[in-house]
Amino acid sequence: MSDSIRIIEVSPRDGLQNEKTAVPTPLKAEFIRALAKAGANEIEATSFVHPKWVPQLADAGELLSEIGDLLVRISTLVPNEKGLERAIENKVQAIALFTAASEDFVKNNINMSIDESLEVFARVISAYREAIPGGFVRAYVSTIVQCPIAGKIAPEKVASVCEKLLNLGVDELSLGDTIGVAVPNEIIKVASLLELLTEKSKIVWHFHDTRGTAIANVSAMLDRGYRAFDSSAAGLGGCPYAPGAGGNLATEDLVYFAERNGLTTGFDPVALAEASLPVLAVLGKDPFAKAQLATLAACR
Amino acid sequence: MSDSIRIIEVSPRDGLQNEKTAVPTPLKAEFIRALAKAGANEIEATSFVHPKWVPQLADAGELLSEIGDLLVRISTLVPNEKGLERAIENKVQAIALFTAASEDFVKNNINMSIDESLEVFARVISAYREAIPGGFVRAYVSTIVQCPIAGKIAPEKVASVCEKLLNLGVDELSLGDTIGVAVPNEIIKVASLLELLTEKSKIVWHFHDTRGTAIANVSAMLDRGYRAFDSSAAGLGGCPYAPGAGGNLATEDLVYFAERNGLTTGFDPVALAEASLPVLAVLGKDPFAKAQLATLAACR
Numbered sequence: 001m002s003d004s005i006r007i008i009e010v011s012p013r014d015g016l017q018n019e020k021t022a023v024p025t026p027l028k029a030e031f032i033r034a035l036a037k038a039g040a041n042e043i044e045a046t047s048f049v050h051p052k053w054v055p056q057l058a059d060a061g062e063l064l065s066e067i068g069d070l071l072v073r074i075s076t077l078v079p080n081e082k083g084l085e086r087a088i089e090n091k092v093q094a095i096a097l098f099t100a101a102s103e104d105f106v107k108n109n110i111n112m113s114i115d116e117s118l119e120v121f122a123r124v125i126s127a128y129r130e131a132i133p134g135g136f137v138r139a140y141v142s143t144i145v146q147c148p149i150a151g152k153i154a155p156e157k158v159a160s161v162c163e164k165l166l167n168l169g170v171d172e173l174s175l176g177d178t179i180g181v182a183v184p185n186e187i188i189k190v191a192s193l194l195e196l197l198t199e200k201s202k203i204v205w206h207f208h209d210t211r212g213t214a215i216a217n218v219s220a221m222l223d224r225g226y227r228a229f230d231s232s233a234a235g236l237g238g239c240p241y242a243p244g245a246g247g248n249l250a251t252e253d254l255v256y257f258a259e260r261n262g263l264t265t266g267f268d269p270v271a272l273a274e275a276s277l278p279v280l281a282v283l284g285k286d287p288f289a290k291a292q293l294a295t296l297a298a299c300r
Numbered sequence: 301m302s303d304s305i306r307i308i309e310v311s312p313r314d315g316l317q318n319e320k321t322a323v324p325t326p327l328k329a330e331f332i333r334a335l336a337k338a339g340a341n342e343i344e345a346t347s348f349v350h351p352k353w354v355p356q357l358a359d360a361g362e363l364l365s366e367i368g369d370l371l372v373r374i375s376t377l378v379p380n381e382k383g384l385e386r387a388i389e390n391k392v393q394a395i396a397l398f399t400a401a402s403e404d405f406v407k408n409n410i411n412m413s414i415d416e417s418l419e420v421f422a423r424v425i426s427a428y429r430e431a432i433p434g435g436f437v438r439a440y441v442s443t444i445v446q447c448p449i450a451g452k453i454a455p456e457k458v459a460s461v462c463e464k465l466l467n468l469g470v471d472e473l474s475l476g477d478t479i480g481v482a483v484p485n486e487i488i489k490v491a492s493l494l495e496l497l498t499e500k501s502k503i504v505w506h507f508h509d510t511r512g513t514a515i516a517n518v519s520a521m522l523d524r525g526y527r528a529f530d531s532s533a534a535g536l537g538g539c540p541y542a543p544g545a546g547g548n549l550a551t552e553d554l555v556y557f558a559e560r561n562g563l564t565t566g567f568d569p570v571a572l573a574e575a576s577l578p579v580l581a582v583l584g585k586d587p588f589a590k591a592q593l594a595t596l597a598a599c600r
Binding site for chain 1: 480481483484485509510511512513515516518519520539542543544545546550553556557560561588589590591593594596597598
């Protein structure tokens with residue numbers, strides 16, 4: 001089994017999208033460069049969502065120009081065919097699509113049924129592959145354990161959505177405990193069904209730490225042989241369903257846990273702990289990720 | 301296997317002892333009563349340490365009088381024979397003694413070797429049992445994985461100290477990852493040696509969450525059949541070895557994790573999340589424990 005793990009750094013997109021305070025484009029670019037310098041090999045930079053819905057990410061094209069050619073995989077969320085046009089104009093090397101395992105959640109977020117969202121995916125993937133040969137396609141499946149509207153989600157429902165996505169030819173699935181409620185037993189149930197459909201290397205786990213369970217879930221999935229996780233520097237990105245609560249798993253916590261388990265991440269913990277400080281300052285937040293605080297404290 | 305867990309709430313003692321801002325005695329008493337009302341069955345209230353060393357806990361006797369007879373087990377840290385005299389005067393029903401698996405740590409904290417600390421324990425336990433028949437004795441063993449001075453600690457050293465403590469007739473051992481560095485594999489190594497010495501019901505795990513690993517360790521020890529954990533409401537208690545970093549595992553995170561795993565804790569999460577707010581206000585801190593924030597956010 002691999003002695004290294006993949007970390008997909010989602011802070012510039014997932015971490016910032018719900019922040020009301022606008023982060024200037026040059027600062028975002030500096031943040032992304034600092035993350036790459038700290039060791040991030042894969043970064044989700046922004047989203048081609050309509051600026052009306054996510055003003056924070058309205059500068060997507062400008063940002064991609066500003067960061068230029070970094071030697072890391074930069075992905076961009078593409079919510080629909082209009083977003084794809086902009087992605088193709090910007091020649092993005094990786095796109096990410098968004099759906100969920102909860103009908104109510106998809107309806108509420110993008111006003112479609114899950115199957116309708118998959119029909120859009122089919123057209124988007126086909127057009128993207130034609131325009132950008134060799135491009136990479138990831139698909140987010142949110143609310144894999146529980147939905148803020150519909151409550152508990154059956155693992156079979158998650159598997160069914162994943163199977164359809166795999167049939168569309170996505171390169172990987174990012175499976176999200178979107179509201180951060182899950183414990184290992186619940187993730188294991190989902191994993192055991194997915195393992196009937198595809199190899200583990202196509203699965204990325206996207207845990208939220210809203211109730212402090214994310215690293216326990218990482219631990220269980222490492223034990224099970226998974227080696228790819230999404231995370232967000234400084235734990236950026238709160239929980240829109242519990243304002244004031246924590247959101248994304250912090251990359252600092254993930255890197256510490258993996259390295260302490262003898263797994264290579266490629267990250268420099270000090271550079272990582274410092275990478276988000278200018279963005280946190282603009283947002284008016286103090287660092288709050290556990291391993292980040294410990295690293296910064298040890299640096300003093 | 302038991303479907304409930306024991307939680308030993310250590311915030312009034314372990315959580316406050318390093319806080320510079322004095323918390324008034326009536327507020328501490330109110331805090332302890334609020335914890336008991338929220339569901340805490342076992343609370344470490346204070347310490348009979350010399351007031352010169354820990355001014356915050358100088359009011360130990362007064363505090364115990366003020367809380368009176370709560371229907372929960374109230375324990376008090378007893379650092380030495382002088383402390384025991386005060387404990388006996390106050391007729392405390394449970395005492396806690398302190399040593400570590402690291403010679404350097406014990407030397408640095410109480411200026412003794414481990415064996416010298418155990419000789420004091422022998423006299424303290426004997427005198428306590430004579431004075432308070434039926435009293436309960438717990439022993440803390442700190443730095444079970446790593447010491448801030450000596451570095452990594454061999455699991456065999458931990459087992460050796462624990463064996464001596466068990467031979468002294470302590471009722472339970474509280475095993476601490478004092479600087480919050482451990483991951484499950486490291487705890488499992490310690491546990492597997494302890495299981496050769498005693499039954500699991502005599503072991504309590506005391507994890508610190510300084511780098512976000514505490515709940516993963518709890519998860520591994522629950523899987524292994526352990527059912528008792530120390531924790532601190534609101535995660536009170538920073539890390540003296542990394543000022544500004546987090547310390548104790550938050551009771552809120554532990555309760556959430558256990559209950560989500562189908563284990564009964566006896567705690568009311570909302571009452572628990574609110575119990576520490578007056579103390580946090582006096583200390584000038586915002587709540588920062590993950591599950592506490594999520595509960596408070598959901599209550600708004």
